[in-house]
Amino acid sequence: MSAIDSALMAARSQFAITISFHIVLAALSIGLANFLMVLEGLWLWRGRQIYLDVYLYWLKVFALTVAVGTASGLILEYQFGLNWSRLSTQAGDILGPLMFYEVLAAFFLEAGFLGIMLFGLKKVGPRLHFFATCAVAFGSLISAFWILSANSWMQTPAGYAVGADGRFIAENWWAIIFNPSFPYRLAHMTLAAFLGTATLVGGISAWQLLRSPRNPRTRLQFSMALWMIVVLSPVQIVVGDLHGQHSLKFQPQKIAAIEGSWTRPPQGAGEPLRLFAIPDMAERRNHWEVAIPRVASLYLRHDLSGTIAALDEFPAENIPPVPIVFFAFRFMVGLGLLMVAQGLTSLVLRWRQRLYEARWMLRGCALMAPAGFLAMLCGWVVTEVGRQPFTVYGLLRTADSLSSVSREQVIGSTWTILVFYLLIFGTGLWVLLRILREPPHKDEAWPQPTLADETGQS
Incomplete structure (x- = not known):
């Protein structure tokens, strides 16, 4: 180096x-x-x-x-x-x-x-x-x-x-x-801030309820936090999908890195959803890949046979660090799905009038306290690392932006x-x-x- x-x-x-x-x-x-x-x-x-x-x-x-x-x-x-x-x-x-x-x-x-x-x-x-x-x-x-x-x-x-x-x-x-990209990023980031705050307030409130379950003020803040998660977590998924569709148009290398797609599948085969893989930048392929055929085509192209530009269609010097982007995106989505599950579970417990008494739920919410902000950080990694090797995308490279230090x-x-x-x-x-x-x-x-x-x- x-x-x-x-x-x-x-x-x-x-x-x-x-x-x-x-x-x-x-x-x-x-x-x-x-x-x-x-x-x-x-x-x-x-x-x-x-x-x-x-x-x-x-x-x-x-x-x-x-x-x-x-x-x-x-x-x-x-x-x-x-x-x-x-x-x-x-x-x-x-x-x-x-x-x-x-x-x-x-x-x-x-x-x-x-x-x-x-x-x-x-x-x-x-x-x-x-x-x-x-x-x-x-x-x-x-x-x-x-x-x-x-x-x-x-x-x-x-x-x-x-x-x-x-x-x-x-x-x-x-x-x-x-x-x-501004409208998508503003909506996505604002929702992330609200969800991160909701999981934190909900987690702290859950921990406090485990110690003093009858405190009405703690119950109030716990309830408000969970309502925020119920309402906004599905909205965030929709906004994230729209953001991804936009990125596919303007930053196709980033989406290819997110999907770990090194070569385009045959015509009509569709894009697989890679649940797990170890991307190899040197060999330009994935190791230990576990994928579900065609599923990625549903959220990328909204059909079962669409494909995206693969990483081998771009100059090697313009490809972002694939492993970082690949895994950060999956951590973000995984935490987002956990928040959706947290919200749905709270609705069931409200209906059964056991929201404040179910200690397993309180413990789960306490563990989920940092989930919103961790998901936000993972999303930020996807956005910023996926833009590499540019600071101004396609116009100014990161290496040319550095001071003489x-x-x-x-x-x-x-x-x-x-x-x-x-x-x-x-x-x-x-x-x-x-x-x-x-x-x-x-x-x-x-x-x-x-x-x-x-x-x-x-």
Whole structure:
């Protein structure tokens, strides 16, 4: 491996580490913000204290998530200048404004109204406080809108021209923002954030119910989480199918890698569903393949005889790392099917009026707590690794996006980031576990401002 390839792999690994931490926190903040909005709306509508108690309980978790997520986001942003300066130079005219609007939404809406959410109920009144909660929830979605627009443009670039110096120049901002893959990715990622939050809230609630099964507040949050899983998990499957159909049109190499399809089947034979295989990049074939004939044709072409372009139809240098994409996709789908089963099981138990008493279900939900976010991370791996070897798909290769850095420099900065993450995330996790070890109580205490806030001193 050459020095450039070594530095490239180190930089990609560093970005994978930082994005994995940040994307979970960002998605959790989106899900919790909207969960809090629903809880406070129900409190104002029905006037029941139980909704406010659950709201105040998760408000503390949300504030912690935003604080830690902001720290991880700053490190992620710095990498564009440190490790990926050529990408910033080539595509900065397009990516810069999109990311600026994301930061604008995050800080002016989310951070601006978060203080009112935490400390403002007795000062501004319930209705204006609810407006602040809605503003934070809406701000989290706007933030996701802009960051996904930027990332989607890198997947399906549109509305650009290439200048004499090779830089991408914006020509049509509507085409750039609403690029071909953006609607699918926005819907898919938003649903993933909601489902990840639902499985986490449901799992934590299930663990709390195993210890205090009669707590009505824990039952409420458990029930709401499971309703979210029931409604959204089938919708996510439909959106995922539409997203896959779109990717088949614009990124056929990615779909071929997902399916582990090295050669096109004979005419009329259909595309098999490969349940398991060990893809071999060197020999360009699969080992230990277990497949069901024709089944993949149903969801790829919606018939039993359709096929897709196979990996041997593309230049070898343009094929993504097949094993990573192949297995990540199957983990994502497997976890998604488990969430569907979790939702259907909860419906049966509700009908039998045993939802809160079935301890096997509570244990299963507790084990499923990280499932939504693990599925989201697997999906992100499929999306980003499947785009390789390009940063701007088909136009700018990842190797040409790297800064003039050495492997040693990248590894050194990676260790620095990991130490910082150990401190920040370790502290955040310790505080989170202290909050979650007790279920929400009656008349849950409102977060208290500092002495400086109370006296008006800075």
